[in-house]
Amino acid sequence: MIRILLADDQALVRGALASMLRLESDIEVVAQVGSGIDVLPAARRTSPDIALLDVRMPTPDGLAVAADLRDALPDCRVIICTTFGRPGYLSRAMAAGAAGYVVKDSSPEQLVNAIRRVHAGLRFVDPALAAESLATGASPLTDREADVLRATVDGGTVSDIAKVVGLSEGTVRNHLSSAIGKTHARTRAEAAKVAEGNGWL
Structure with missing residues (x-):
């Protein structure tokens, strides 16, 4: 059995x-x-x-x-x-x-x-x-970029996201910019949606 x-x-x-x-x-x-x-x-x-x-x-x-x-x-x-x-x-x-x-x-x-x-x-x-x-293909996102996009799903500000992931606001902006580029999105919300739709988050 x-x-x-x-x-x-x-x-x-x-x-x-x-x-x-x-x-x-x-x-x-x-x-x-x-x-x-x-x-x-x-x-x-x-x-x-x-x-x-x-x-x-x-x-x-x-x-x-x-x-x-x-x-x-x-x-x-x-x-x-x-x-x-x-x-x-x-x-x-x-x-x-x-x-x-x-x-x-x-x-x-x-x-x-x-x-x-x-x-x-x-x-x-x-x-x-x-x-x-x-x-x-595989996810193009780094672990940190994925963390930042996950925190973006709740719709907070860059400051809110920085507190959640434990990074500086400048670093969060850099990760968001990179993630937006890699997902071919126009906004961070769209990047999070694309990443979630592909199962990368």
């Missing part, structure tokens, strides 16, 4: 996934949780073979949880299962140790195939997202 832990903050989605997977004779859902903080304790308690994680969950998010599982329970392989088919999320997921990435509008057969492949020691990435990721 392939033992699965499901982590998704939407109870309806989580329940539907569990019901669907229980129809497979070789898959057993051993735990269901609704937030990132509950994943590691549930995984330690139930010893799943695979953790199926959403990206956007209450703290920490699925990408951070994937890295935590890789370090704490290396025998538990991770598949990201999310609404957000963004190239940046894919590259960040793989860097965090995920072995698979499936978008939620995939067919049930594709998800089950991904689970079986990952359990067999292989990788699985949604084919359309893999192609888009190759076309888009």
Whole structure:
């Protein structure tokens, strides 16, 4: 049996996934949780073979949880299962140790195939997202530029952003200018939107 832990903050989605997977004779859902903080304790308690994680969950998010599982329970392989088919999320997921990435509008057969492949020691990435990721390339932003753009999302002034990220106002302006150029945006708000849309934040 392939033992699965499901982590998704939407109870309806989580329940539907569990019901669907229980129809497979070789898959057993051993735990269901609704937030990132509950994943590691549930995984330690139930010893799943695979953790199926959403990206956007209450703290920490699925990408951070994937890295935590890789370090704490290396025998538990991770598949990201999310609404957000963004190239940046894919590259960040793989860097965090995920072995698979499936978008939620995939067919049930594709998800089950991904689970079986990952359990067999292989990788699985949604084919359309893999192609888009190759076309888009890696994030052009430095870590600091990404931090500054994340702080921009709330719409504060340069002074507000500087306080949030712990940099001088001049340094924040430099990072914003660079990020605007790299995203081909006209404003910092547009740059943040482009970066978020590509999964770089």
